[in-house]
Amino acid sequence: MDKNSSIGKHMIEKAKKIALFWHISPDGDCIGAMLGLGKLLEKQKKNVSYFVPNKPSKIFDFVKHIKRLKSRFDYKKYDLLIFVDFTWFNRMWIISQANPEYFKDKPILIFDHHPDNGVDHGVLIKDVKSISTCEILFEQTHKRWPKLYDKDIATYFYLGITSDSGNFMFEKDHIRTFTNVLNLLKLEADKDLIVNNFFRKKSLNSVKFLQLLLGRIQEKDQLLYTYYDENELEEYNIDTEEAAYALHIIQNIDGPEIVLFIRKIGDIVKWSLRTKKIDCNRIANGLWWWWHKLAAWFSLPVKGKFEQQIKEIVKFIIEMAKTEH
Template structure:
């Protein structure tokens, strides 16, 4: 009988000794909770585990245990094997020396003589015998660790553990559960199957961090009965729930609050299409002293605070002409489907996309109009032919008190695109077409 993906994953983990753990770039609470919990568990099992996280762990996530153990770079080592045919000669002594930048290996024969044709070379094994990729839909999300070491990932068995519907099933074993609220929820079952008493307070805190992060503290539509059950189980194991809530949702740096205020002041709301959006131009970061990571969490605040919006979009320019889009939707509207319009993906309630070589103002018009079209096809609003009135939300999201700690993660902000008019000059129509073409080319 064929083994299930979970059984295959357990078999690989049990027989491996040196395991590499990686996750996506710009890791969130689920990614960090996943890689930390598995790192702690594998270490308990006597495995040599290496957790690679190239990005700086943000202040809001530094409460997660053992993040200081993360490896900031991945230097993949591989043995180089030199073989000598001893059929015509036998070796007596072996020595080596370094000279003029060269390694000289000296073999003294006991009988006969060695010839150059007796020597052959081959690449040996890597220092890792298993790779586990966490919370990543594809190799592009893993980023540099894969790009710089593709041969390792193509040679060594890979376990792909994820819950995103956009997952490419790129692993040797794919433990992908689209019904799970987070990757850490999947890991709970894996860890329990690896052995008894492996989940202590630190492991439970890491696992619960992923669930709370991806469900927005159980406010998002992906909060399932199982997610709540597993969360309760982790609290039973000693997970520090209040510490997680305080760090993820109740602590904001002063620069974060300044950035969020600037973004919220330009919030747009299209009542006809039940759509709200805002921008974060690159200039906002310099103006407020905030880092690009300080937009984290803003999109979720908007989704829970803007009345009447079924779709909320945050477009952030984290580098000039490099845009990240975050989408949140209410039940019944598929965020992943909307993100797919721009080459992105994610979950039904939370998704994202990336665009390059496009100015934020030009991208705003294209993105908003495409979402209006999507909503109109779904029976919401009137489409692009009738420019809907834009109405400001009745109350902005409530922000926490500023703290003196260093910056934390935020999300995106800014203005609203003018609706294309049937009487618009040809030049404007041309510009819009060029933008569409560039967007399509990039994604």
């Protein structure tokens, strides 16, 4: 990573016009990484543009300058393209599928912590041991540009670390994460803003939707699940991020070994899987596209009746979990 870090530094120094990209369904890490890095670049008199494949959730409306992000890429000439929090082109498929040729010969710099690969060119600053892209960015940029830091930048990077770590619940390198977070707090990261707006605040509609999904819970052997169809969100005037509140609640239910949260989005069924002890990496062999030890996400095309498809996959997962013991 060190060699690529200095190449990356050189690429940034050289570039005047920079486009930053984030992945589809941006999360707190992605948003914090884009806006934090973007502000650091703007302070160096760079011309920075921000692009997203789809609009961020309403839950991020509290984030300063969130409206700077444009959801339509302009395909103009940029000296440098920077991807944060993803390596796969697929994670921003709306942009890359519209004109994949555009990206083929462009200088690309990537900051990421996911294990996936798939970019055929570009300088990769990747650390899969890190809990978040914001952590990598903070470590890389604070020692390089300490004087450029301000309260906003510290708050952006704090948002990424706290959201990707589930507010410091997930297993990773605690000493590293807490050291970085302590340094961000010393730089006046606004922890209260994030706790109040990101972790505490819920709309009444999202609570009512939670009620609906709790009513749908099914239990089978050591597995618990609930589900919804995207079409149901409109009635409640909430988006998928707000609907994910149910996952945060059901994954903490005492008892079941595996928790599944299933959503039908267009012609795709998306699955979030959480386990207590069973290693997702092992039971998921070949089926998922992203996992760490106790969590996995995967997508399957809609096949037949939604509820029937759920039953079949649930059965498959129960069998996989059994073979592991």
